[in-house]
Amino acid sequence: xxxxxxxxVSMRGIWKSFPGIIANQDVNLDLYAGQVHALLGENGAGxxxxxxxxxxxxxxxxxxxxxxxxxxxIPTPRRAFELGIGMVHQHFMLVDSFTAVENIVxxxxxxxxxxxxxxxxxxxxxxxxxxxxDVPMDIPVGGMTVGIRQRVEILRLLFRQTSILIFDExxxxxxxxxxxxxxxxxxxxxxxxxxxxxxxHKLREVLEFSHMVTVLRGGKIVATQxxxxxxxxxxxxxxxxxxxxxxxxxxxxESGIEVLRLVNVQTMNDAxxxxxxxxxxxxxxxxxxxxxxxxxxxxxxxxxxxxxxxKLTGGEIWLNGKNVSGNSARQLIDxxxxxxxxxxxxxxxxxxxxxxxxxxxxxxxxxxxxxGIFLNYNRMAYSSREIVREHSIKVPDEDMxxxxxxxxNQQKVILARELHEPHLLLIVENPTRGLDVKSTAVIxxxxxxxxxxxxxxxxxxxxxxxxxxxxxxxAVMYAGRIVGEMSASGTSPLExxxxxxxxxxxxxxx
Amino acid sequence: xxxxxxxxxxTMTLKTLRFKVDPYSADRTTRLKISGLSAIVAILxxxxxxxxxxxxxxxxxxxxxxxxxxxxxxWSVGEFYQLSETLVKxxxxxxxxxxxxxxxxxxxWNIGADGQFAMGAVAATGIALFSKxxxxxxxxxxVLPLMFIAGMLAGALYASISAFLKLKFGVNEIISTLMxxxxxxxxxxYLYFGPWQDPQGMGFPGTAQxxxxxxxxxxxxxxxxxxxxxxxxxxxLWIWLDRTxxxxxxxxxxxxxxxxxxxxxxxxxxxxLVMLVSGAIAGLAGMSEVSGLAxxxxxxxxxxxxxxxxxxAWLSRLRVGPAVIVSFLISALLVSGEQVQxxxxxxxxxxxxxxxxxxxxxxxxxxxxxxxxSRVQLTTKQEQM
Numbered sequence: 001x002x003x004x005x006x007x008x009v010s011m012r013g014i015w016k017s018f019p020g021i022i023a024n025q026d027v028n029l030d031l032y033a034g035q036v037h038a039l040l041g042e043n044g045a046g047x048x049x050x051x052x053x054x055x056x057x058x059x060x061x062x063x064x065x066x067x068x069x070x071x072x073x074i075p076t077p078r079r080a081f082e083l084g085i086g087m088v089h090q091h092f093m094l095v096d097s098f099t100a101v102e103n104i105v106x107x108x109x110x111x112x113x114x115x116x117x118x119x120x121x122x123x124x125x126x127x128x129x130x131x132x133x134d135v136p137m138d139i140p141v142g143g144m145t146v147g148i149r150q151r152v153e154i155l156r157l158l159f160r161q162t163s164i165l166i167f168d169e170x171x172x173x174x175x176x177x178x179x180x181x182x183x184x185x186x187x188x189x190x191x192x193x194x195x196x197x198x199x200x201h202k203l204r205e206v207l208e209f210s211h212m213v214t215v216l217r218g219g220k221i222v223a224t225q226x227x228x229x230x231x232x233x234x235x236x237x238x239x240x241x242x243x244x245x246x247x248x249x250x251x252x253x254e255s256g257i258e259v260l261r262l263v264n265v266q267t268m269n270d271a272x273x274x275x276x277x278x279x280x281x282x283x284x285x286x287x288x289x290x291x292x293x294x295x296x297x298x299x300x301x302x303x304x305x306x307x308x309x310x311k312l313t314g315g316e317i318w319l320n321g322k323n324v325s326g327n328s329a330r331q332l333i334d335x336x337x338x339x340x341x342x343x344x345x346x347x348x349x350x351x352x353x354x355x356x357x358x359x360x361x362x363x364x365x366x367x368x369x370x371x372g373i374f375l376n377y378n379r380m381a382y383s384s385r386e387i388v389r390e391h392s393i394k395v396p397d398e399d400m401x402x403x404x405x406x407x408x409n410q411q412k413v414i415l416a417r418e419l420h421e422p423h424l425l426l427i428v429e430n431p432t433r434g435l436d437v438k439s440t441a442v443i444x445x446x447x448x449x450x451x452x453x454x455x456x457x458x459x460x461x462x463x464x465x466x467x468x469x470x471x472x473x474x475a476v477m478y479a480g481r482i483v484g485e486m487s488a489s490g491t492s493p494l495e496x497x498x499x500x501x502x503x504x505x506x507x508x509x510x
Numbered sequence: 511x512x513x514x515x516x517x518x519x520x521t522m523t524l525k526t527l528r529f530k531v532d533p534y535s536a537d538r539t540t541r542l543k544i545s546g547l548s549a550i551v552a553i554l555x556x557x558x559x560x561x562x563x564x565x566x567x568x569x570x571x572x573x574x575x576x577x578x579x580x581x582x583x584x585w586s587v588g589e590f591y592q593l594s595e596t597l598v599k600x601x602x603x604x605x606x607x608x609x610x611x612x613x614x615x616x617x618x619w620n621i622g623a624d625g626q627f628a629m630g631a632v633a634a635t636g637i638a639l640f641s642k643x644x645x646x647x648x649x650x651x652x653v654l655p656l657m658f659i660a661g662m663l664a665g666a667l668y669a670s671i672s673a674f675l676k677l678k679f680g681v682n683e684i685i686s687t688l689m690x691x692x693x694x695x696x697x698x699x700y701l702y703f704g705p706w707q708d709p710q711g712m713g714f715p716g717t718a719q720x721x722x723x724x725x726x727x728x729x730x731x732x733x734x735x736x737x738x739x740x741x742x743x744x745x746x747l748w749i750w751l752d753r754t755x756x757x758x759x760x761x762x763x764x765x766x767x768x769x770x771x772x773x774x775x776x777x778x779x780x781x782x783l784v785m786l787v788s789g790a791i792a793g794l795a796g797m798s799e800v801s802g803l804a805x806x807x808x809x810x811x812x813x814x815x816x817x818x819x820x821x822x823a824w825l826s827r828l829r830v831g832p833a834v835i836v837s838f839l840i841s842a843l844l845v846s847g848e849q850v851q852x853x854x855x856x857x858x859x860x861x862x863x864x865x866x867x868x869x870x871x872x873x874x875x876x877x878x879x880x881x882x883x884s885r886v887q888l889t890t891k892q893e894q895m
Contacts, residue, residue, distance in 0.1 A: 307772060308774075309771060309772055328774070328776070329771060329772060329773070329774040329775075330774030330775075330776070331774075332774075333773075333774045334774075339772065341772065345766075346766075346768050346769070347768050347769055347771075347772040348769065348772075349766070349769060350762050350765045350766040350769050350770075351765065351766060352765050353761070353762070353765055357758075361762055361769065361770075361773045362773045362774065364755050364758050365755060365774075369755075370755065373754055374749075374753045374754055375753060375754060375755050375757075375758055404534070
């Protein structure tokens with residue numbers, strides 16, 4: 001990058017605030033062509049906000065953006081796109097009922113009445129081959145897995161030939177192998193002279209994929225440095241401002257008391273094809289069983305049958321010695337199943353309801369919240385204040401609709417609620433996805449405490465580090481089957497990664 | 511400071527003004543302020559309308575007020591005719607509003623209050639006209655309770671058709687309830703133009719007048735016990751929807767059915783229940799109109815309160831207490847609009863325009879209690895030599 005002195009993009013003195021928080025304070029950022037620039041920071045550090053400003057989704061309260069040295073306003077995503085700025089968002093910006101091609105073409109400039117999908121499809125197909133981004137072109141993206149939807153997002157950028165590409169935690173849902181492939185794509189993008197911004201909280205990716213790193217904390221820049229001049233521990237220190245030790249499972253639990261047992265369990269997905277094929281698992285008291293797998297291999301359906309949201313088409317579920325196959329959601333709750341769903345706003349929360357109400361959307365049926373035929377709102381408010389305090393959930397006002405809270409606090413609300421319900425089995429799905437290091441640690445501690453207290457935990461996660469750190473045993477799902485099960489201490493990321501991608505652990509690919 | 515420089519520094523400031531809309535929830539005082547502001551805007555806008563058609567706004571407003579509530583001249587001699595007419599109008603408005611409010615709480619878009627109203631009216635009329643000939647030994651006092659039950663049952667069953675179609679086949683309830691309106695209203699018309707037409711009515715489209723035992727007594731003016739039904743239903747609904755666990759489930763289901771399902775709520779049972787209750791209330795409105803006011807099923811009874819009800823339900827944010835108050839105010843507006851026609855000789859359409867205008871202003875005001883609009887100013891300085 002020598003001799004390339006003028007930044008492609010220069011953001012100067014950016015300020016942005018939202019009700020109650022200042023997301024960016026006087027932030028400066030220079031992006032150069034041919035450079036991968038990592039933005040590192042906890043959730044809520046202001047990384048996404050900064051990039052949303054660059055992508056035209058937010059307007060800064062103050063500050064200026066220079067593109068090729070020219071002061072430029074980016075009031076809309078369309079303007080950003082015209083300027084060659086594109087973003088792969090953490091929460092995908094896709095129209096569910098559109099196909100991949102339609103989504104990719106959506107919003108493109110072109111003749112108003114003529115939409116040439118055929119040539120677009122051809123172009124997209126060649127891009128997808130070029131970058132190994134395998135995507136079904138003509139089915140609605142709503143039915144695709146998270147991983148594939150992300151590829152559609154990336155293809156959209158590539159199709160638009162943007163010169164500044166922003167990736168917002170792109171590897172959060174990928175296998176290690178897929179993440180490596182993505183790393184290679186990103187490197188080749190930068191080799192072609194594109195400026196790449198890479199938002200992440202994974203240090204390994206920062207060190208492997210990027211040239212420059214900017215660390216943000218509490219909306220402010222902590223440092224901007226070439227990657228080869230910083231160490232991992234320095235980055236961690238800059239990021240969280242204090243030393244942090246990852247919790248690990250002490251291991252060695254063999255209570256022998258079975259809480260959950262699945263026998264040849266089968267079910268269908270929404271499209272009517274088999275999602276689970278003869279799944280057999282057991283979870284013991286005081287044990288964390290990790291379920292590894294690339295998202296879309298039956299994990300979601302596994303969670304759904306365990307909480308009564310999906311019907312079994314075969315097999316049996318035994319909970320605490322009781323056959324609970326075919327139980328309704330309510331019966332399963334009453335039998336002691338707690339659940340932290342993967343998609344917060346879908347299953348976990350009722351967006352327009354208040355924090356207090358969301359804390360009791362399962363517990364309202366309990367005697368303590370009832371007074372005769374009435375709900376005891378005073379008791380509910382009191383109890384939710386207790387829970388909010390106990391878990392230090394940051395809530396400006398308990399009567400605030402929960403959709404106005406930050407993602408991290410929303411997740412804390414769900415977890416706090418589930419832990420307060422009487423339960424034997426806790427099912428958690430990607431519990432720390434998109435959360436910062438500190439919240440992740442808090443949630444990991446909570447899960448280990450669950451284990452310590454003698455509950456059974458089923459941890460479904462696409463984060464291998466998380467699975468290895470927390471689980472006693474790990475079962476790997478691939479194409480609706482359990483393709484391998486091993487003790488967490490006796491395995492390696494490579495072994496799990498191989499199983500996850502269907503390559504088998506060596507001998508037989510089944 | 512000597513000669514004016516030929517080359518001077520020009521600073522151009524480009525201002526871009528934009529508006530951004532963020533969801534928020536207004537607190538009580540803000541909401542009151544916005545309501546007050548809406549009222550002022552509504553008054554100003556209607557004044558403009560009056561001026562446009564050559565009427566004196568002050569005169570017009572005072573005649574509207576008198577039309578809906580009366581004035582001192584009337585009150586001092588104990589005459590509350592106008593107020594009682596407003597209450598008469600309020601009965602069907604309130605009951606249909608409560609009906610759609612119940613369904614809307616669950617985000618079940620019951621657009622079919624008119625149809626359920628019509629079925630309630632038809633069923634009650636059927637009992638009023640024929641129960642005695644079917645069962646000659648039926649005591650007189652028993653007819654009204656039968657009509658009451660039949661009206662509610664007919665509305666409930668009619669509404670349950672849409673609920674069933676939605677639950678079983680995923681049929682959109684907006685379409686099904688709307689279409690069933692036409693079916694019910696045409697059925698009623700067929701009956702009072704055809705087999706149920708009053709033989710002594712000389713071709714008048716309507717049934718025979720009900721016997722005395724099938725008429726509800728008047729409370730005062732033309733106000734009938736339908737008003738009491740409305741208030742009792744409002745009280746019961748408030749308890750049910752806002753104070754009981756089941757009401758909590760209904761609210762939860764409306765706002766996020768997925769989360770409700772996961773929390774163990776029985777969606778099928780609740781949807782059916784809510785639609786039965788919603789339809790029953792609309793049916794009760796129909797029953798009380800025929801047995802309390804018209805004493806027969808005739809043209810004009812099915813006046814189409816369903817649309818008004820939807821507006822009232824939204825303006826009161828699906829809350830029961832405000833729904834009672836807003837129903838009263840809307841009814842006053844409906845009655846006073848008629849008065850403007852009579853006393854100022856303005857065209858009938860003016861009353862409707864006026865109503866539309868006022869509702870529109872309040873709906874806009876309501877928007878500002880849900881969303882905050884702020885002005886964002888982007889300043890871009892361009893410096894040139």
